[in-house]
Amino acid sequence: MPFTQVNSKVVQAKIQAGQRLYSQRGAMLAYSGAVSFTPDLAGGQGGIGGMIGRRVANEATPLMTVEGDGTVMFGHGGHHIEVIELSGETLYVEADRLLAFDGQLRQGTMFMGQQGGVMGMVRGQVTGQGLFTTTLAGNGAAAVMAHGGVLALPVTPQSPVHVDPQAYVAHRGELQNKLTTALGWREMVGRGSGEGFQLELTGSGTVYVQASEEKL
């Protein structure tokens, strides 16, 4: 797999001729070898159709294609980076949290309403993630950014996990997510515990949580 962690905030990718990586535009820190960076106007895979889809979905983070033969270091904004290896599963992540990913992964856009209907859309609004999210499927690795490090929590059918929507980073596997509210009279009179909304993840997979309630 091409990504190796240099330290908690810098990730190194080894790239060989014929391989391709996508990364957030401007996230390259240093490189050695013959590597070329091309701004990817389409913002990823899928040609014009995929591009329009992402524009409409507001998941169009400027990407660049990295090709050639050498090693490249990536980092952005001093955020902690977590390398997530995928072997056939699907990773759901916000486009602006995605630092770099293997060109072999299939990139897609998912409408939140597909999971949880109306509540799924409310969920997107509450978490500030919008109505769409990016999916990556296949075999390969992705580097995901988070504020203050990432905690990976396993979810099994017996033990669902509840996550603060602001601390949610990404998830993978066969997970259903649902926005649950615990709003009571205390929230109505402005004396809430600050935990009025939670994401409930059920199924089997992994959820990634950051050590902070800040958005990137």
Added chain:
Amino acid sequence: MADFTLQGSKVLAVRMGGDSVKAKNGAMVAYDGQMAFKRLSGGGEGIRGMVTRRLAGESMTMMEVKGTGTCYFADRASEINLVQLGGEKLWVEASNLLCTDGGLRTGTAFTGLRGASQGNGLFTTTLEGAGTAAIMSDGPAVVLRVAPGMPLTVDPGAYVAHTGNLTQQFQSGVNFRTVIGEGGGEAFQIRFEGDGLVYVQPSERNTIGGDV
């Protein structure tokens, strides 16, 4: 009793079996099992504590977390330090307190001029009893020992918490250079004497002393 463990240095995992902990409002990042969150008015010290807190301006919004399972807490990627209390008292700034055992008593203490120089008001929070407390610091905190005959002086902006039998004294290094605006940025310090531990963070809050 709730079981406190650190997941890395920035996430606190608390395992609970039906008991409760007090935590900073909104600091939960994830949980499994069943949990209920309830805001504690006035820091959970009843009406008297609430009035004292209002008067003291030591605002601390805490919530009570009760249930069975594991609850994860984190706040703005701050480093977390666990402090075990066996009956002694811990003085900590309310803004640095992340989570405490439900059995620890919280209170308010007067700090005088020191508090004002820290930019934290004239009062501070105290914790007393047996149990664990999780305190936050901006960067990993260092624990410095104070022994009789070995006083310690710290920057008010870097002070986080202290335990033990310590007397604190506020000292100022204001001289004519400070007055003409050529100060070293270390115009105020707190001096601890006695026997105990002081937690210091490798970062400074904005204080009056740091600007002059």
